[in-house]
Amino acid sequence: MIRFEDVSKTYPGESAAVSGFSLEIPSHRSVVLVGSSGSGKTTLLRMVNRMVDPTSGRVLIDDLDVRDANPVLLRRSIGYVLQQGGLLPHRTVLDNIATVPVLNGVSRAKARTDALGLLERVGLSESLAKRYPAELSGGQQQRVGVARALASDPNILLMDEPFGAVDPIVRRELQDELLRLQADLGKTILFVTHDIDEAFLLGDQVVVLREHGRIAQQGTPEEILAHPADDFVRDFIGADQAQRTLSIKNVGGQDIAVDGNGKPVGVFRS
Numbered sequence: 001m002i003r004f005e006d007v008s009k010t011y012p013g014e015s016a017a018v019s020g021f022s023l024e025i026p027s028h029r030s031v032v033l034v035g036s037s038g039s040g041k042t043t044l045l046r047m048v049n050r051m052v053d054p055t056s057g058r059v060l061i062d063d064l065d066v067r068d069a070n071p072v073l074l075r076r077s078i079g080y081v082l083q084q085g086g087l088l089p090h091r092t093v094l095d096n097i098a099t100v101p102v103l104n105g106v107s108r109a110k111a112r113t114d115a116l117g118l119l120e121r122v123g124l125s126e127s128l129a130k131r132y133p134a135e136l137s138g139g140q141q142q143r144v145g146v147a148r149a150l151a152s153d154p155n156i157l158l159m160d161e162p163f164g165a166v167d168p169i170v171r172r173e174l175q176d177e178l179l180r181l182q183a184d185l186g187k188t189i190l191f192v193t194h195d196i197d198e199a200f201l202l203g204d205q206v207v208v209l210r211e212h213g214r215i216a217q218q219g220t221p222e223e224i225l226a227h228p229a230d231d232f233v234r235d236f237i238g239a240d241q242a243q244r245t246l247s248i249k250n251v252g253g254q255d256i257a258v259d260g261n262g263k264p265v266g267v268f269r270s
Protein backbone atom coordinates (compact mmCIF):
# COMPACT_ATOMS: atom_id res chain seq x y z
CA MET A 1 0.00 0.00 0.00
CA ILE A 2 1.21 3.49 -0.85
CA ARG A 3 -0.17 6.45 1.07
CA PHE A 4 0.28 10.13 0.27
CA GLU A 5 -0.48 12.19 3.38
CA ASP A 6 -1.18 15.85 2.65
CA VAL A 7 1.93 16.24 0.49
CA SER A 8 2.98 19.50 -1.10
CA LYS A 9 5.95 20.36 -3.29
CA THR A 10 7.25 23.76 -4.18
CA TYR A 11 10.35 23.81 -6.38
CA PRO A 12 12.73 26.68 -5.60
CA GLY A 13 11.51 29.92 -7.13
CA GLU A 14 8.25 28.36 -8.43
CA SER A 15 4.65 28.34 -7.28
CA ALA A 16 3.42 25.07 -5.73
CA ALA A 17 3.67 22.12 -8.16
CA VAL A 18 1.59 20.02 -5.74
CA SER A 19 -0.52 21.35 -2.91
CA GLY A 20 -2.12 19.25 -0.15
CA PHE A 21 -2.43 15.93 -1.99
CA SER A 22 -3.66 12.84 -0.13
CA LEU A 23 -4.33 9.42 -1.63
CA GLU A 24 -4.16 5.75 -0.70
CA ILE A 25 -3.18 3.17 -3.30
CA PRO A 26 -4.16 -0.32 -2.14
CA SER A 27 -1.73 -3.17 -2.68
CA HIS A 28 -2.09 -5.15 -5.90
CA ARG A 29 -4.26 -2.49 -7.54
CA SER A 30 -3.53 -0.06 -10.33
CA VAL A 31 -4.21 3.62 -9.81
CA VAL A 32 -3.88 6.08 -12.67
CA LEU A 33 -3.19 9.78 -12.14
CA VAL A 34 -4.55 11.66 -15.12
CA GLY A 35 -4.32 15.38 -15.73
CA SER A 36 -3.10 18.07 -18.06
CA SER A 37 0.53 18.96 -18.52
CA GLY A 38 1.93 20.62 -15.41
CA SER A 39 -0.74 19.28 -13.04
CA GLY A 40 1.95 17.66 -10.90
CA LYS A 41 1.65 14.00 -11.95
CA THR A 42 5.35 13.33 -12.39
CA THR A 43 6.19 15.19 -9.20
CA LEU A 44 3.76 12.95 -7.26
CA LEU A 45 5.03 9.75 -8.87
CA ARG A 46 8.64 10.63 -8.06
CA MET A 47 7.83 11.21 -4.42
CA VAL A 48 7.30 7.46 -4.07
CA ASN A 49 10.88 6.54 -4.97
CA ARG A 50 12.33 9.73 -3.50
CA MET A 51 13.49 11.25 -6.74
CA VAL A 52 11.50 14.19 -5.34
CA ASP A 53 11.12 14.84 -1.63
CA PRO A 54 7.91 16.63 -0.61
CA THR A 55 8.25 20.10 0.90
CA SER A 56 5.67 19.04 3.48
CA GLY A 57 3.55 15.96 4.18
CA ARG A 58 4.78 12.41 3.79
CA VAL A 59 4.61 9.32 1.61
CA LEU A 60 4.31 5.91 3.22
CA ILE A 61 4.88 2.48 1.74
CA ASP A 62 3.31 -0.16 3.97
CA ASP A 63 3.58 2.26 6.93
CA LEU A 64 7.25 3.07 6.27
CA ASP A 65 7.87 6.77 5.68
CA VAL A 66 9.96 6.74 2.51
CA ARG A 67 12.08 9.50 4.03
CA ASP A 68 13.42 6.88 6.44
CA ALA A 69 14.45 4.61 3.57
CA ASN A 70 17.84 4.64 1.88
CA PRO A 71 17.05 6.33 -1.47
CA VAL A 72 19.32 4.09 -3.53
CA LEU A 73 17.94 0.86 -2.08
CA LEU A 74 14.41 2.24 -2.27
CA ARG A 75 14.81 2.99 -5.99
CA ARG A 76 16.21 -0.46 -6.67
CA SER A 77 13.22 -2.03 -4.94
CA ILE A 78 10.64 -0.19 -7.04
CA GLY A 79 10.10 -0.68 -10.78
CA TYR A 80 10.14 2.55 -12.77
CA VAL A 81 9.16 2.91 -16.43
CA LEU A 82 9.61 6.18 -18.27
CA GLN A 83 8.24 7.52 -21.53
CA GLN A 84 11.56 7.19 -23.35
CA GLY A 85 12.36 3.80 -21.87
CA GLY A 86 15.36 5.19 -19.99
CA LEU A 87 17.50 2.32 -21.25
CA LEU A 88 21.28 2.45 -21.00
CA PRO A 89 22.40 2.98 -24.63
CA HIS A 90 25.73 1.15 -24.35
CA ARG A 91 24.33 -2.00 -22.79
CA THR A 92 22.60 -4.81 -24.62
CA VAL A 93 18.92 -5.49 -24.06
CA LEU A 94 19.79 -8.42 -21.81
CA ASP A 95 22.22 -6.41 -19.69
CA ASN A 96 19.78 -3.54 -19.42
CA ILE A 97 17.24 -5.93 -17.91
CA ALA A 98 19.87 -7.59 -15.70
CA THR A 99 21.31 -4.33 -14.31
CA VAL A 100 19.32 -3.97 -11.10
CA PRO A 101 19.41 -7.66 -10.08
CA VAL A 102 23.21 -7.59 -10.50
CA LEU A 103 23.39 -4.44 -8.34
CA ASN A 104 21.28 -6.31 -5.80
CA GLY A 105 23.85 -9.12 -5.66
CA VAL A 106 22.42 -11.68 -8.09
CA SER A 107 25.15 -13.37 -10.16
CA ARG A 108 25.48 -12.05 -13.71
CA ALA A 109 24.78 -15.51 -15.15
CA LYS A 110 21.53 -15.94 -13.21
CA ALA A 111 20.45 -12.34 -13.89
CA ARG A 112 20.94 -12.92 -17.63
CA THR A 113 19.01 -16.19 -17.57
CA ASP A 114 16.17 -14.48 -15.69
CA ALA A 115 16.31 -11.61 -18.16
CA LEU A 116 15.69 -14.01 -21.04
CA GLY A 117 12.55 -15.21 -19.26
CA LEU A 118 11.42 -11.62 -18.80
CA LEU A 119 11.90 -10.87 -22.48
CA GLU A 120 9.41 -13.59 -23.25
CA ARG A 121 7.05 -12.33 -20.56
CA VAL A 122 6.83 -8.91 -22.20
CA GLY A 123 6.28 -10.45 -25.62
CA LEU A 124 9.77 -10.06 -27.11
CA SER A 125 11.81 -12.67 -28.93
CA GLU A 126 15.04 -13.92 -27.35
CA SER A 127 16.72 -13.01 -30.62
CA LEU A 128 16.67 -9.36 -29.50
CA ALA A 129 18.71 -10.07 -26.37
CA LYS A 130 22.07 -9.05 -27.83
CA ARG A 131 20.86 -5.88 -29.53
CA TYR A 132 21.43 -2.37 -28.25
CA PRO A 133 18.47 -0.07 -27.49
CA ALA A 134 19.04 2.02 -30.65
CA GLU A 135 18.51 -1.15 -32.70
CA LEU A 136 14.94 -1.57 -31.40
CA SER A 137 11.65 0.07 -32.37
CA GLY A 138 10.05 2.48 -29.90
CA GLY A 139 7.49 -0.14 -28.88
CA GLN A 140 10.20 -2.78 -28.36
CA GLN A 141 12.19 -0.33 -26.24
CA GLN A 142 9.17 0.26 -24.04
CA ARG A 143 8.70 -3.50 -23.61
CA VAL A 144 12.34 -3.78 -22.55
CA GLY A 145 11.70 -0.89 -20.15
CA VAL A 146 8.83 -2.87 -18.60
CA ALA A 147 10.98 -6.03 -18.41
CA ARG A 148 13.73 -4.06 -16.72
CA ALA A 149 11.29 -2.61 -14.21
CA LEU A 150 10.07 -6.12 -13.39
CA ALA A 151 13.56 -7.63 -13.12
CA SER A 152 13.97 -7.33 -9.37
CA ASP A 153 10.39 -8.55 -8.86
CA PRO A 154 9.27 -5.31 -7.17
CA ASN A 155 5.94 -5.00 -5.39
CA ILE A 156 5.50 -1.51 -6.80
CA LEU A 157 5.64 -0.30 -10.40
CA LEU A 158 5.78 3.41 -11.18
CA MET A 159 4.92 4.17 -14.79
CA ASP A 160 5.33 7.72 -16.13
CA GLU A 161 3.59 8.08 -19.51
CA PRO A 162 5.30 4.84 -20.54
CA PHE A 163 3.39 4.50 -23.82
CA GLY A 164 3.20 8.18 -24.72
CA ALA A 165 5.83 8.16 -27.47
CA VAL A 166 4.60 5.26 -29.63
CA ASP A 167 1.99 5.17 -32.36
CA PRO A 168 -1.64 4.37 -31.44
CA ILE A 169 -1.61 0.74 -32.63
CA VAL A 170 1.59 -0.15 -30.76
CA ARG A 171 0.30 1.81 -27.80
CA ARG A 172 -2.83 -0.35 -27.69
CA GLU A 173 -0.69 -3.51 -27.87
CA LEU A 174 1.45 -2.30 -24.98
CA GLN A 175 -1.62 -1.42 -22.93
CA ASP A 176 -3.09 -4.91 -23.52
CA GLU A 177 0.25 -6.46 -22.59
CA LEU A 178 0.30 -4.50 -19.34
CA LEU A 179 -3.25 -5.61 -18.50
CA ARG A 180 -2.24 -9.23 -19.14
CA LEU A 181 0.91 -8.87 -17.01
CA GLN A 182 -1.03 -7.22 -14.21
CA ALA A 183 -3.63 -10.02 -14.22
CA ASP A 184 -0.72 -12.47 -13.73
CA LEU A 185 1.47 -10.48 -11.36
CA GLY A 186 -0.85 -8.27 -9.30
CA LYS A 187 1.65 -5.48 -8.69
CA THR A 188 0.79 -2.20 -6.99
CA ILE A 189 0.88 0.16 -9.95
CA LEU A 190 0.92 3.94 -9.98
CA PHE A 191 0.53 5.04 -13.59
CA VAL A 192 0.64 8.60 -14.93
CA THR A 193 -0.91 9.75 -18.19
CA HIS A 194 -2.65 12.73 -19.74
CA ASP A 195 -4.82 10.39 -21.84
CA ILE A 196 -8.18 9.76 -20.22
CA ASP A 197 -8.92 6.73 -22.41
CA GLU A 198 -5.66 5.13 -21.28
CA ALA A 199 -6.58 5.95 -17.67
CA PHE A 200 -10.01 4.32 -18.00
CA LEU A 201 -8.51 1.25 -19.68
CA LEU A 202 -5.70 0.63 -17.19
CA GLY A 203 -6.89 1.99 -13.85
CA ASP A 204 -8.79 0.07 -11.20
CA GLN A 205 -9.04 3.57 -9.75
CA VAL A 206 -8.59 6.80 -11.66
CA VAL A 207 -7.62 10.12 -10.08
CA VAL A 208 -8.38 13.19 -12.20
CA LEU A 209 -6.05 16.06 -11.29
CA ARG A 210 -6.49 19.78 -11.67
CA GLU A 211 -3.55 22.19 -11.46
CA HIS A 212 -1.26 21.94 -8.39
CA GLY A 213 -2.09 18.25 -7.97
CA ARG A 214 -5.56 19.01 -6.65
CA ILE A 215 -7.92 16.06 -6.97
CA ALA A 216 -10.94 16.88 -9.10
CA GLN A 217 -12.39 13.37 -8.76
CA GLN A 218 -11.30 9.89 -7.86
CA GLY A 219 -13.16 6.66 -8.43
CA THR A 220 -13.50 3.70 -10.74
CA PRO A 221 -13.71 4.48 -14.45
CA GLU A 222 -17.39 3.55 -14.31
CA GLU A 223 -18.11 5.92 -11.43
CA ILE A 224 -16.32 8.82 -13.09
CA LEU A 225 -17.93 8.25 -16.46
CA ALA A 226 -21.41 7.81 -14.95
CA HIS A 227 -21.17 10.72 -12.49
CA PRO A 228 -18.54 13.33 -13.36
CA ALA A 229 -18.06 15.45 -10.25
CA ASP A 230 -18.23 18.81 -12.02
CA ASP A 231 -17.80 20.61 -15.34
CA PHE A 232 -14.00 20.33 -15.13
CA VAL A 233 -14.20 16.53 -15.02
CA ARG A 234 -17.03 16.44 -17.57
CA ASP A 235 -14.86 18.44 -20.00
CA PHE A 236 -11.73 16.45 -19.21
CA ILE A 237 -13.33 13.07 -19.87
CA GLY A 238 -15.22 14.40 -22.87
CA ALA A 239 -18.47 13.13 -21.35
CA ASP A 240 -20.51 15.20 -23.75
CA GLN A 241 -18.49 14.36 -26.83
CA ALA A 242 -20.24 12.42 -29.55
CA GLN A 243 -17.97 9.37 -29.26
CA ARG A 244 -18.87 8.90 -25.59
CA THR A 245 -22.61 9.27 -26.14
CA LEU A 246 -23.93 5.92 -27.31
CA SER A 247 -27.40 4.78 -28.18
CA ILE A 248 -28.97 1.59 -29.48
CA LYS A 249 -30.18 1.21 -33.03
CA ASN A 250 -31.92 -1.89 -34.33
CA VAL A 251 -30.72 -2.96 -37.76
CA GLY A 252 -32.49 -5.97 -39.28
CA GLY A 253 -33.28 -7.47 -35.87
CA GLN A 254 -29.75 -6.92 -34.53
CA ASP A 255 -29.08 -4.28 -31.85
CA ILE A 256 -26.03 -2.17 -32.58
CA ALA A 257 -24.47 0.68 -30.59
CA VAL A 258 -24.07 4.00 -32.38
CA ASP A 259 -22.26 7.10 -31.13
CA GLY A 260 -23.60 10.64 -30.99
CA ASN A 261 -22.82 11.10 -34.69
CA GLY A 262 -24.77 7.96 -35.59
CA LYS A 263 -21.51 6.10 -36.33
CA PRO A 264 -21.70 2.37 -35.56
CA VAL A 265 -19.28 1.36 -32.79
CA GLY A 266 -20.35 -2.13 -31.71
CA VAL A 267 -22.85 -4.95 -31.61
CA PHE A 268 -24.89 -6.13 -28.60
CA ARG A 269 -24.63 -9.86 -27.88
CA SER A 270 -27.10 -11.61 -25.65
Ligand SMILES: Nc1ncnc2c1ncn2[C@@H]1O[C@H](COP(=O)(O)OP(=O)(O)OP(=O)(O)O)[C@@H](O)[C@H]1O
Nearest residue numbers: 011012014017036037038039040041042043044194
Ligand atom coordinates in the same frame (compact mmCIF):
# COMPACT_ATOMS: atom_id res chain seq x y z
N1 LIG B 1 12.78 20.20 -11.22
C1 LIG B 1 11.86 21.19 -11.32
N2 LIG B 1 12.19 22.47 -11.01
C2 LIG B 1 11.29 23.46 -11.08
N3 LIG B 1 10.00 23.27 -11.41
C3 LIG B 1 9.59 22.02 -11.72
C4 LIG B 1 10.51 20.92 -11.69
N4 LIG B 1 9.83 19.79 -12.04
C5 LIG B 1 8.56 20.19 -12.29
N5 LIG B 1 8.41 21.52 -12.10
C6 LIG B 1 7.17 22.29 -12.23
O1 LIG B 1 6.19 21.71 -11.41
C7 LIG B 1 4.92 21.69 -12.06
C8 LIG B 1 4.41 20.24 -12.14
O2 LIG B 1 5.27 19.51 -13.01
P1 LIG B 1 5.12 17.94 -13.25
O3 LIG B 1 6.20 17.52 -14.19
O4 LIG B 1 4.99 17.25 -11.96
O5 LIG B 1 3.69 17.90 -13.98
P2 LIG B 1 3.09 16.79 -14.95
O6 LIG B 1 1.63 16.79 -14.66
O7 LIG B 1 3.81 15.52 -14.80
O8 LIG B 1 3.37 17.44 -16.37
P3 LIG B 1 3.66 16.68 -17.78
O9 LIG B 1 2.41 15.95 -18.15
O10 LIG B 1 3.94 17.84 -18.71
O11 LIG B 1 4.85 15.80 -17.57
C9 LIG B 1 5.13 22.37 -13.41
O12 LIG B 1 4.74 23.70 -13.28
C10 LIG B 1 6.62 22.24 -13.64
O13 LIG B 1 7.09 23.31 -14.43
